[in-house]
Amino acid sequence: MVTFEMSNLPRHAYVHVPFCRHRCGYCDFTLVVGRDDLIDRYFAALAIELERVREPLELDTVYMGGGTPSHLGPDGLGRLFNLLATKLRIAAGAEVTVEANPLDVTPDFVAACRGLGVTRVSLGGQSLDAATLKTLDRDHGPDDVRAAVGRLLDTGLVVNLDLMTAAPGQTLAAVERDLAAAMTLGVQHVSVYCLTWEQGTVFESARRRGDLVPAEESLEQVMFEAAIDGLTAAGFEHYEVSNFARPGFRCRHNEAYWDCRPWEAFGPGAARFDGRTRITNHRSTVTWINKVLAGDDATGDVDAMTAEQAARERIVVGLRRRDGLDREVFRAASGFDLDTLAGEAIARWAAAGLATDDGRRVRLTRAGLLVSDALWADVLT
Numbered sequence: 001m002v003t004f005e006m007s008n009l010p011r012h013a014y015v016h017v018p019f020c021r022h023r024c025g026y027c028d029f030t031l032v033v034g035r036d037d038l039i040d041r042y043f044a045a046l047a048i049e050l051e052r053v054r055e056p057l058e059l060d061t062v063y064m065g066g067g068t069p070s071h072l073g074p075d076g077l078g079r080l081f082n083l084l085a086t087k088l089r090i091a092a093g094a095e096v097t098v099e100a101n102p103l104d105v106t107p108d109f110v111a112a113c114r115g116l117g118v119t120r121v122s123l124g125g126q127s128l129d130a131a132t133l134k135t136l137d138r139d140h141g142p143d144d145v146r147a148a149v150g151r152l153l154d155t156g157l158v159v160n161l162d163l164m165t166a167a168p169g170q171t172l173a174a175v176e177r178d179l180a181a182a183m184t185l186g187v188q189h190v191s192v193y194c195l196t197w198e199q200g201t202v203f204e205s206a207r208r209r210g211d212l213v214p215a216e217e218s219l220e221q222v223m224f225e226a227a228i229d230g231l232t233a234a235g236f237e238h239y240e241v242s243n244f245a246r247p248g249f250r251c252r253h254n255e256a257y258w259d260c261r262p263w264e265a266f267g268p269g270a271a272r273f274d275g276r277t278r279i280t281n282h283r284s285t286v287t288w289i290n291k292v293l294a295g296d297d298a299t300g301d302v303d304a305m306t307a308e309q310a311a312r313e314r315i316v317v318g319l320r321r322r323d324g325l326d327r328e329v330f331r332a333a334s335g336f337d338l339d340t341l342a343g344e345a346i347a348r349w350a351a352a353g354l355a356t357d358d359g360r361r362v363r364l365t366r367a368g369l370l371v372s373d374a375l376w377a378d379v380l381t
């Protein structure tokens with residue numbers, strides 16, 4: 001079970017809000033569509049789950065993801081914050097992020113965010129190109145993204161914009177236009193994700209029928225490189241494989257994950273972590289609600305790692321970051337010697353031009369980043 005000692009009480013929490021207006025064809029996240037009738041029962045289950053927290057936690061970061069938290073609307077968001085406040089205290093200077101769909105970012109929603117202490121909104125824009133948004137089965141257009149970003153920035157909120165690449169039929173020129181548009185909007189943070197084809201999605205079924213054709217891998221790589229070149233030239237730091245921030249605007253919540261610090265998590269499909277064990281709640285929203293309300297165990301999955309397995313995972317998340325892994329920091333945090341666990345792999349990567357190693361710090365090169373997912377098997381054995 002996940003246990004938090006006084007010395008490692010989490011200072012970070014994730015809350016999963018599983019409601020969307022529309023299911024995008026590529027999405028396999030934990031969510032329900034057209035089931036707003038479940039919102040009251042979701043809040044009731046969340047209140048019960050929060051009872052797991054014995055003493056109120058003081059948090060440096062809170063992240064409300066989904067699903068679409070903004071689908072709750074201004075009043076629903078207020079209700080969520082009131083409920084969380086029974087067990088979670090937001091520390092002075094904390095980062096409080098809410099994910100939002102552009103269509104939900106009304107003046108009232110923005111005002112509610114400001115009033116509730118939200119500091120950062122992560123906007124699921126995905127593109128500023130009408131054709132790409134249509135292909136991606138999004139329910140908003142480019143002007144909705146522009147209007148939402150403008151409203152949020154005008155109110156002083158920090159904005160992350162999600163962009164997607166490798167959509168079917170998307171050209172490199174279209175990706176470059178998206179990047180240029182994102183930079184023009186003035187957002188402080190951009191996350192760039194390559195479309196993945198998940199089992200059970202409408203997209204994957206269409207791919208099997210031949211109705212949708214994935215981008216060539218070589219084009220995916222060129223698009224990713226265009227994102228790195230474009231955003232870094234515009235002054236963004238490329239600080240993790242998929243994440244770019246203007247100086248001072250890195251996502252502190254994600255950095256806590258990548259530092260393998262303990263975090264709490266609530267809601268269906270949410271995973272909490274005590275530094276060694278990861279417990280994931282049941283992924284079905286309806287099952288999670290029913291089990292919690294019935295007083296049953298709503299755990300979906302338990303991943304209890306040995307100290308060595310946790311250290312190996314720390315290598316992977318560390319190398320996904322552009323700062324890479326510092327040998328001394330790694331030893332102090334994990335209790336393991338980096339070279340004992342991964343010395344051979346690191347030497348191989350360095351010889352192949354996939355990593356640099358100055359004796360103190362190991363970093364993936366751009367070539368390494370492009371194939372990073374294929375490297376982890378060398379470490380996670």
Ligand code: SF4
Nearest residue numbers: 020023024027066067
């Ligand atoms: S809005 Fe986001 S979470 Fe909801 S279906 Fe679309 S991609 Fe998935």
